[in-house]
Amino acid sequence: MFVVLSVVKVAVVLVVFLTAVAYTVLLERKLVGRIQNRWGPTRVGPFGLLQPLVDGLKLFLKEDIIPSGVYRPLYLLAPLIALTCSLLSIAVIPFGTTLRWHGMRLFAISDLNIGLLILLCVTSIGVYGIALSGWSSNNKYSLLGSLRASAQMISYELALGLSLVGVVLRTQSLSLTDIVKVQAVHGIASWNIFGGGQIFAFLIYLMAAYAETNRAPFDLPEAETELTGGYHTEYSSMKFAMFFMAEYGNMITVGCVATLLFLGGWTSPFGDLIPPPQNLLVHVLAPLFWFVAKVFFFLFLYIWVRGTLPRFRYDQLMSFGWKFLLPAAMLNIVGTSLALALL
Amino acid sequence: MHLVLFLIFALFALAGAANLLLQKHPINSALSLIVVMSSLAVLYLLLGAEFLAMAQVIVYAGAIMVLFTFVVMLLNEGREEKTWGSRAARTVGFPAVVVLLATLAAAILRAGRHYGMVSLSDGITTTQDLSKVLFRDLLLPFELTSVLILIAILGAVALARKDDGNA
DSSP: OHHHHHHHHHHHHHHHHHHHHHHHHHHHHHHHHHHTTSOOSOSSSGGGTTHHHHHHHHHHHSOOOOOTTSOHHHHHHHHHHHHHHHHHGGGGOOOSOOOEETTEESSOSOOOTTHHHHHHHHHHHHHHHHHHHHHHTTOHHHHHHHHHHHHHHHHHHHHHHHHHHHHHHHHTOOOHHHHHHHTSTTGGGGSTTTTTOOHHHHHHHHHHHHHHTTOTTSOGGGOHHHHTTGGGTTOOHHHHHHHHHHHHHHHHHHHHHHHHHHSOTTSOTTGGGSOOOSSHHHHHHHHHHHHHHHHHHHHHHHHHHHHHOOOOOHHHHHHIIIIIIHHHHHHHHHHHHHHHHHO | OHHHHHHHHHHHHHHHHHHHHHOSSHHHHHHHHHHHHHHHHHHHHHTTBHHHHHHIIIIIIIIIHHHHHHHHHHHTOOSOOOOHHHHHHHHHHHHHHHHHHHHHHHHHHHHHHHHOOOOTTOOOBOHHHHHHIIIIITHHHHHHHHHHHHHHHHHHHHHHSOTTSOO
16 A cells, blocks of 8 residues: 555656646746746747647757767766756655545655755755766866856855754754644744744745756856856757756755745645635645645746846855855854744 | 665665775766765664764765865866875785774674664654754763864865965
């Protein structure tokens, strides 16, 4: 039973996740289009809704070119590492009610008491995909891109990890389910971002997460104007698609983590104001709705920022990370600890 | 189940370590070291030390090894060369390693009688339990260690600093 249910859960989550990745790309193209006063993709299917399928098909059918100068084993391994890490982290994310069936959580692949640490683990391993791809490509643009990416990810990982400590201090647990449970009581008033007093932690997390996923305004690793394509310059066809999927997958994961840690996870923003529904279907679907809505809001914010802010310069990026974000995250830890100890 | 997993990952760790020595290219050696570190993390997990396992991956396999690969990538070192020194190290090194390992194993086995041992099927030590030990029973050694690390960081900064006064 355990094995069957696990396989079913993994399959369902994987399909939903990959579809979400494909449609995040479409969402981005649509939204950035609107921000720049144009339509974005409209031709394939109604409102361009079939565009992701066609894009996928195109990438799949393209010729896979491997340049002769590459270091082959690592060149082939790098996109696999990137995509695997991106897909792995979704495994520890709970996304619905704590409903159990035969003693197993239905709306989480695995519910671990060190879920948060696993997420940080996977992030720290994910750096290798980018670092190795740039080095093994044997191309100066790729190498520069991957050096930038690795340095940026290592620097911002610190601020990212430290910004989460405040939440852990409040919950006194590393389990993502416990973190959500603490925020469930009074709805929006007990969310970590408001009631928990973690608004600064949220902002630090937000900025560090943009840098961690190499997204604008911190997209220096693939700055087209200076580096052609950055670390994936030499990759084509499905190997390029794997990097692409990894990037958007990471965006969604970061959105899920922000939702769980700061925005109350799958709980409704009204808390006790609305009595818990008696209907089982509503009881199951409402949390899923709130979770997806919050992640969608986060993705919207991501794309909005990309469409609005210009790219940082490299020295600005580094000094911002080390001289502002890191001390701010540390101050937040001290502040939260003091507040928890004194109040 | 625990034993099977232990055997698999112990094998991974050993294979990674052997590969580290045999590979001629520094980046392959660095990657083998990552395999060793990650397999060790799984072994920790099997012994019920979940926090230690994750810290092992985040700190060693993640942060420290990224710096290793970073340096290899930046210097772009080629294949390793055989010199007189490396041949001498090979002849002396292997017996020395055997002696060192034997001594360590004997010492650990003897100490195990005093402190007790863990077995593979033991329950998980939660992070809460670990932090109680670290921050209550062993607070002074823990803080002393962190001061020591801070001194090391300051030393590194002082050494790396340029001597023109305004750097």
